[in-house]
Amino acid sequence: MFWTSWFLAVLAIVLAWPVPILLSRAQWPSRSPFTAMLLWQAIALAGGLSMIGAMLVYGLEPVGDNLLAGLRALAGMVFNNAPTTALGFWHIFALSAAALLTAHLVFTLLLTYYKIQRQRRRHRELLALLASPSADGPRTMVINVDSPVAYCLPGGARSVTVLSDGLMAALEPAELRAVLNHENAHLDQRHHLLLWAFAAWRQALPWLPTTRLAQEAVSSLIEMLADDVALKTESKATLIKAIAIVASGSPGAHGARMAFGEPDLSDVEPGQPGATGGAGSARTTASRVSRLLSPQPPLPEPLRAAVLAACVLLLSVPTALLIVPGLLG
């Protein structure tokens, strides 16, 4: 019990701090975004599990030889009003912290879900009045806005991709198809669920800077995954051009546009994404473009297999440590 709790605590710390930092700095995720995405999920899940598990196991140490026995003993104390003298102050503290953290994580997840759903519903209501259906398909709508904008609003069967008039005017048919395929890939691959989970993770633990890194990495990886889908039907040049047109016409590029004396081309040069250090999404656009401009081969098969094995280990080791001793004993 004692060693289990220490091991889990160390694992939790490693997964909460150095590992996400290393992974967010690594270059390989843009080569195999899907594998990297799995790894981020495994890290977040294993991190949460070992954080809670470590406190639980430590707190229950005096009353049981393993987690299951300990939980049974604890339930006995709670329901039969038995004396808790076996538990010291720190044990009770750890148990309370474990319970609070679990409740906090679950509650934040649900609250985030509710907020997202409410915003999407409102957005859909307005779209129904403001946007008109497009010729490109039933799930595409066009809104009367001059700047080039494209986005998708997930919502099960009511998912919709929205394009602006400005976008339709600025893009060639092939470029438009690339944009639509990109957005539909987000919907088909259920990327909004990942974004929801990582947004909630960040919301729940805002003091842990790596939750921000994880969210940024995930939102950048899903863009790459969607780009890869768009590349199946459209050429690389088409997609780059579509990205460039939308980005250069987006109101995000606001303010006095200093056409003179600006450092040129440093931003999209491969290898230096986000040299200006803007918001996470600015880095995303830069890394997407540089990934398209100078494509790297995907991670070799053995390496990908190793990462997948690491994911499985990350999830199974803490789970096994928590449950198996109880089942054996």
Add this chain to the structure above:
Amino acid sequence: MASLGELERAVMDLLWAGHEAATANTLRDLLAQSTRAENGTAGHEGKDLAVTTVLTVLSRLERKGLVERERGTRPHRYQAVSSREDHTAELMHEVLGSAPDREAVLARFIGSVTDTEAETLRKLLGLS
């Protein structure tokens, strides 16, 4: 008969175009007119929209915060809370804004880019 969603849209279009408050009766007449114009035939009065249907649509729109009614007069006169342009701006604010949970609500093709980046992309394209 048009669905409630289509009617909501038609009613909002009328209110946005009219710029002033209208009663359910006026709206019903305007809707009937536009339907007849679309079909090219003069529909039977009995088959036209019932005022109660228009009132249902208006109360749904009121619940959504899109329409408000002048309480002083009878029959109630309805008007749009804000213009079509304001609502479009509201949507675009949500789409383009940098609220931390925006990314979870909807996925944009391109996130916001820095000035430098936009300039670079422009050069890349030979646009500027």
